[in-house]
Amino acid sequence: MxxxxxxxxxxxxxxxxxxxxxxxxxxxxxxxxxxxxxxxxxxxxxxxxxxxxxxxxxxxxxxxxxxxxxxxxxxxxxxxxxxxxxxxxxxxxxxxxxxxxxxxxxxxxxxxxxxxxxxxxxxxxxxxxxxxxxxxxxxxxxxxxxxxxxxxKVAGLPAKESKEVKLITNLEEAVVYEDIIHPIIDSRCVSCHNPDKKKGELMMHTAEALLAGGENGDIFVPGDPATSEMLVRVHLPEEDEDHMPPDGKSQLTDDQIALLTWWIDQGASFDKTVAQIEVNEETQLVLNTLLDPNANKSEVEVLLASEITPADKQLVSSIQQRGVMIMPLAEEVHWLQVNVPRSASADSLMSELGKAAEQITWLDLGNTATTDEALKAISSFKNLTRLHLENTQVTDAGLASIAELPYLEYLNLYGTQVSNEGVQQLAQMPNLRKLYLWQTQVTKEGATQLQEANPDLEINMGVEEWKAVKADSAVALR
Ligand code: HEC
Incomplete structure (x- = not known):
């Protein structure tokens, strides 16, 4: 009743x-x-x-x-x-x-x-x-x-498990349920679905419990993720009453959902190893993260996800007092983004900014009077990932210092005097992915040459020019 x-x-x-x-x-x-x-x-x-x-x-x-x-x-x-x-x-x-x-x-x-x-x-x-x-x-x-x-030990309890995600050392031999699926369910579902707290009459702490289902019966259908109640609920909008885990609780990540889906799709076996079931390309990418959490991340993402010692507070506030916007890249991280105002003398600022070179990862010098001279100091900003130099006085000579930045991913040279010869220095930059060359001396031929040297690079020459570069570059068409 x-x-x-x-x-x-x-x-x-x-x-x-x-x-x-x-x-x-x-x-x-x-x-x-x-x-x-x-x-x-x-x-x-x-x-x-x-x-x-x-x-x-x-x-x-x-x-x-x-x-x-x-x-x-x-x-x-x-x-x-x-x-x-x-x-x-x-x-x-x-x-x-x-x-x-x-x-x-x-x-x-x-x-x-x-x-x-x-x-x-x-x-x-x-x-x-x-x-x-x-x-x-x-x-x-x-x-x-x-x-x-x-x-x-005194209380007779087993030792604490380390908080870090358990990494798998040999993927092929890993038992799919035991090593991959159970840890996900354990961290996201078992707190409400266990012998002490059987929400919806469902326990999820063991294979038997999963097979027993909840008050409405089976929670998964082997081979059919789409009708499996546990996944149906996971995919409901978060504000839906039936969404799992309930609104406000730690949610599953996309990778975790992909793994649960893959497991059910492949028959929800409790004893097969990864080698014994089919792994498509997408699943393989997710599985790789179990071996190495950084597997699918770019070098720049790994860098920005790492910890860095905070910059000196006094230094930061003295830079701020010069009218420069300097602030953390995100809440609770110590990486800094810096925006130098049009009026500031970038050349004289560089030595002061240089003291926080380790922490500064975004630097916007766009529309300032920055010269090649000021750019010499830029090579010490080893962790720079984004650099705005649009509408500055930078020329080919300045690019030599930039070419040494190992993590630079984004470079904006729009409206500068750089030319074909200068930008070829950027061809070997390992992480450069976006380059803006609109309204520079760089020609379609120059950009095509650069593109062929670095196929991962996206060169922006302004809309029409860019199409031309794409068309001319055998690499880009691959
Ligand atoms: C914060 C507590 C909580 C967490 C965490 C939680 N659930 Fe639930 N779950 C509930 C409650 C409460 C119900 C019963 C209410 C209902 O039927 O909607 C329920 C019911 C269910 C049911 C329906 C059982 C049945 O037969 O009616 C399924 C399936 C389910 N949960 C799956 C999951 C999955 C999968 C996870 C982890 C990804 C999870 N739950 C995490 C609280 C939770």
Whole structure:
């Protein structure tokens, strides 16, 4: 039978209300202990109030908790423990309150002992209820997840797994489910689909659990990713109620989705190795990232994904004071982008910028009075990936320094005096991918020659000219 919405509605208040009895009952216990000291005797009457409020709020919390449990999705075993410890807390709190009242009327050492024992047991039971409640919502390893290894040993827990993604050393021999699929599911799905927390009556922590399916039956159809419920849900828009993992939780990456799809498409085997099933070209690219996370990244992407020591703060602010825009490339990274305003004297700025040469990766000197002289300093900007020199006084002579930049990917020379001869110096730059030569002395022939020397380069000569270069270049037509 469906649980009425109103029951589930009130049930959701359980996680909020439960803090009240914890606070009141622990307070009652502490006040009781304190009031036994002469100095704190005045607290004695307050114990009764704290106990009363604690018992009453615990009763409300239990009722709401029972309503919440009606919604299902929790592991039986943990839920039962939590439920009965919660109920025991209420009973013990009520008994403690009655004993407190009785003791107020008659001083009797035996009665006092019974009362204090009840109170102590109640606090222990309360802690237990709280602990298992926490495990229900956060998973049973919530408390111990970050426990240091020596402590884990004492507690009899297995050593922590390293946080880094487990890389595969031999792809061909890797077992597809065990080495590739399980780690994905484990990191993105198992937190809600395990024996303690069976959302949708579905567990995903083992092969058997996956095969058992959820409340609506099978979650995958071997060989048919399109009708496999687990993938259907992954592909729903994120705001859809049925989208997995639910909105706001860590989502699967495109690569992870591709791997899950590939596994199901190839029959969802639990024991075959990569060598035993078909791997198409796209899947191979994704699989390569399991051997080396940087497999599909360009050198420039790898560079910018790496850590760099931050530039000196004082230096950055003194550069800023000269009207230069200098700021991080993105939030929480130390790579810098610099934009020199038209009015600034780029030549005199270069020596100061040079002190942050390691961190500066985008430099915009476009439309300034930059000369070849200033460009001599550019060769020390080893990590430069983008350089704007459009409409500057740069000539062929300046390009020699630029040719030494190992990571330069983008170079804009639009509207400068560079010529065919000068740009040939750029032919061997390993990472250069985009070059703007519109309105320079470079001719169609010059650009074609450069294109043939570096087939990965995209040369922009202005729309019409570029088409001509493409047409003339045998390489570009390949
Ligand atoms: C934050 C918790 C959470 C995470 C993480 C999560 N799920 Fe779920 N999942 C739920 C809830 C809640 C339901 C039940 C509600 C429903 O049916 O929409 C559910 C239901 C499902 C169902 C339907 C089961 C059935 O038979 O009705 C599938 C399939 C599913 N999840 C797959 C996944 C996959 C695959 C992942 C990981 C990529 C995942 N879930 C991660 C909470 C989660």
């Amino acid at each position: 469906e649980t009425p919405d109103i029951v589930l509605f009130f049930g959701r208040f359980h996680p909020i209300i439960l803090h009240l009895p914890i606070g009141f009952l622990v307070l009652a216990f502490l006040l009781e202990l304190l009031s036994r000291m002469e100095r704190f005797r005045v607290y004695r009457p307050a114990v009764g109030l704290a106990l009363f409020l604690g018992a009453a709020s615990a009763l409300v919390a239990v009722i709401l908790g029972l309503m919440l449990a009606e919604g299902g999705g929790y592991g039986e075993e943990l839920l039962n423990l939590h439920k009965w410890l919660g109920i025991a807390t209420v009973v013990l709190a009520i008994v403690a309150f009655l004993l407190y009242r009785k003791r107020s009327k008659q001083e009797n050492p035996t009665l006092d002992k019974v009362y204090v024992s009840t109170l102590s047991v109640m606090v222990l039971v309360l802690m237990g209820a709280g602990h298992f409640g926490g495990s229900l919502t956060h998973g049973s390893d919530y408390l111990t997840q970050y426990m240091p290894n020596p402590l884990r």
